[in-house]
Amino acid sequence: MRTVEIFDTTLRDGEQSPGVNLSTSEKVEIALQLEKLGVNSIEAGFAASSPGDFQSVRAVAKEVKQATVVSLSRSVEKDIDAAWEALKEAESPCVHVFLATSPIHRKHKLRMSKEEVLENLDQAIRYAKRFFPKVEFSAEDAGRTEIDYLCQVAERAIKAGADVLNFPDTVGYLTPEEYADIFIQLRRRVPGIEKVHLSAHCHNDLGMAVANTLAAIQAGVDQVEGTINGIGERAGNAAIEEVAMALKTRESYYQAATTLNHREIARTSRLVSKLTGMFVPGNKAIVGANAFAHESGIHQDGILKHQSTYEIIRPETVGFEKSRLVLGKHSGRHAFRDHLSALGYRLTDEQVNQLFARFKEMADRKKEITDQDLIALVEEKWGEPKAEAYALEWVQLSYGNQSVPTASIRLRHAETGELLEEAACGNGSLDAIFKAIDRITEEEVELVDCKIVSVTRGKDALGEVYVQLNQNGLTVQGRGVSTDILEAGARAYIDGINRLIQRRGEKPSAEKEKMGVSLG
Ligand SMILES: CC(=O)SCCNC(=O)CCNC(=O)[C@H](O)C(C)(C)COP(=O)(O)OP(=O)(O)OC[C@H]1O[C@@H](n2cnc3c(N)ncnc32)[C@H](O)[C@@H]1OP(=O)(O)O
Numbered sequence: 001m002r003t004v005e006i007f008d009t010t011l012r013d014g015e016q017s018p019g020v021n022l023s024t025s026e027k028v029e030i031a032l033q034l035e036k037l038g039v040n041s042i043e044a045g046f047a048a049s050s051p052g053d054f055q056s057v058r059a060v061a062k063e064v065k066q067a068t069v070v071s072l073s074r075s076v077e078k079d080i081d082a083a084w085e086a087l088k089e090a091e092s093p094c095v096h097v098f099l100a101t102s103p104i105h106r107k108h109k110l111r112m113s114k115e116e117v118l119e120n121l122d123q124a125i126r127y128a129k130r131f132f133p134k135v136e137f138s139a140e141d142a143g144r145t146e147i148d149y150l151c152q153v154a155e156r157a158i159k160a161g162a163d164v165l166n167f168p169d170t171v172g173y174l175t176p177e178e179y180a181d182i183f184i185q186l187r188r189r190v191p192g193i194e195k196v197h198l199s200a201h202c203h204n205d206l207g208m209a210v211a212n213t214l215a216a217i218q219a220g221v222d223q224v225e226g227t228i229n230g231i232g233e234r235a236g237n238a239a240i241e242e243v244a245m246a247l248k249t250r251e252s253y254y255q256a257a258t259t260l261n262h263r264e265i266a267r268t269s270r271l272v273s274k275l276t277g278m279f280v281p282g283n284k285a286i287v288g289a290n291a292f293a294h295e296s297g298i299h300q301d302g303i304l305k306h307q308s309t310y311e312i313i314r315p316e317t318v319g320f321e322k323s324r325l326v327l328g329k330h331s332g333r334h335a336f337r338d339h340l341s342a343l344g345y346r347l348t349d350e351q352v353n354q355l356f357a358r359f360k361e362m363a364d365r366k367k368e369i370t371d372q373d374l375i376a377l378v379e380e381k382w383g384e385p386k387a388e389a390y391a392l393e394w395v396q397l398s399y400g401n402q403s404v405p406t407a408s409i410r411l412r413h414a415e416t417g418e419l420l421e422e423a424a425c426g427n428g429s430l431d432a433i434f435k436a437i438d439r440i441t442e443e444e445v446e447l448v449d450c451k452i453v454s455v456t457r458g459k460d461a462l463g464e465v466y467v468q469l470n471q472n473g474l475t476v477q478g479r480g481v482s483t484d485i486l487e488a489g490a491r492a493y494i495d496g497i498n499r500l501i502q503r504r505g506e507k508p509s510a511e512k513e514k515m516g517v518s519l520g
């Protein structure tokens, strides 16, 4: 089994994602987490690009001890000087010099001839070698460079003293076979190529960055470059976590491994997402919220019987707690029963069947059925008829973003028919409503949790509010639905108080016992 090195460029190419700007302390925090993850090189930035990036590269160079710290640099002396100034205190510094080689870039961007490009990269590498123990050279847009010329570029870079040669598919244009072929040809045709490390760097414009990276590994590259969560310029770079887990999961196929501590993947992904503000889509491989979630009944049944039926990676392997069986409209009885028993309900088949029909109706209206929904289902079916102490008559809000929200509310006392009104100010509209209700009912309750969920889609979606209230250790849940979320909040809070009043004095488990549903 050979080892492929991981060159992480989250802090350089990843930061090139539109809208992302990491401060020095954020870069250091991510770099230290990347070190824990076990990457071999960390490209901390482009020292010559701005004073801020210079500071960041320098700070990362000072903090990181295990990994090589890298700065990008154009093929010009002043960029290399800035890189050295920023990296000279690093344990293992490396400058990453690049120059485009494709006809499109030579003609339109650099306005250089083939010979001028060769001369320029030769001089830049020789200059960089005066300072740096390790110099990586990248032939930018190698993917669209004539292969004969690319061989000349590689030969010249080796002669100039480069230690690592990177051949990026800068615009994500190639197929896996085409990309692998570049490395096969270079190895065959370039004298001295065995003296340097070969590196792959892929972009995701056609969604093939990871596939191309894996093809390069099969073609024998020593290092692959990528970012956490696949962030980066345009459609991003190869996602390191995907490459690493493909190698691990299909070890016998690729016959290659990385030095990554896979259990740090989830933590690293969350940190990068939080600090860059780039949210990870739910369906993203390895680190998306749904990567280990199962919603359909047939899959859930399979997972409950044996995890390997629908999971090729155990979530714990990459640092997630466990798989999730999400209850929704596609779920079946096995998962439904499993959730209910996790909540402490031991139900007969007959009881499960009775509840299941109601569950399916609810699931048709809601995106996800939560534990609270299940408790409500059981209570609705077998709970005692609800004796309401208070009912909502109306609620009025005064709100402005410059003023303190004020709620006025009128409740009807069910037994006496008395109408009770109060007003209160709060930190927000819901807070004001809850305080006004507290004044009327004179109940001292703690709001443990409050969740707002949309039941249906669209602008006129039904909103559902759940509150969890606690009074001297007695916990109840209240639920309210309305097209207006504040009204739903008022209804949920009143529902919770009504339940408290009803249950006060009962043993906490009595209700469920009376229902004929036993707690496990
Ligand atoms: C594929 C990649 O991801 S490459 C890395 C891309 N990353 C970045 O560009 C982020 C940081 N960049 C920057 O902050 C700025 O672009 C700077 C500071 C580097 C340069 O800014 P400016 O001097 O204002 O130049 P500007 O960015 O407008 O243009 C780039 C110049 O560099 C030249 N250039 C581009 N690549 C290279 C290279 N590898 N070596 C030497 N010169 C290069 C361009 O031809 C152009 O030169 P020109 O001014 O003679 O036409």
Ligand SMILES: CC(C)C(=O)C(=O)O
Binding pocket: 013, 072, 098, 138, 139, 140, 141, 166, 168, 169, 170, 171, 201, 203
């Ligand atoms: C600088 C190089 C490696 C690059 O980012 C690219 O070509 O995509």
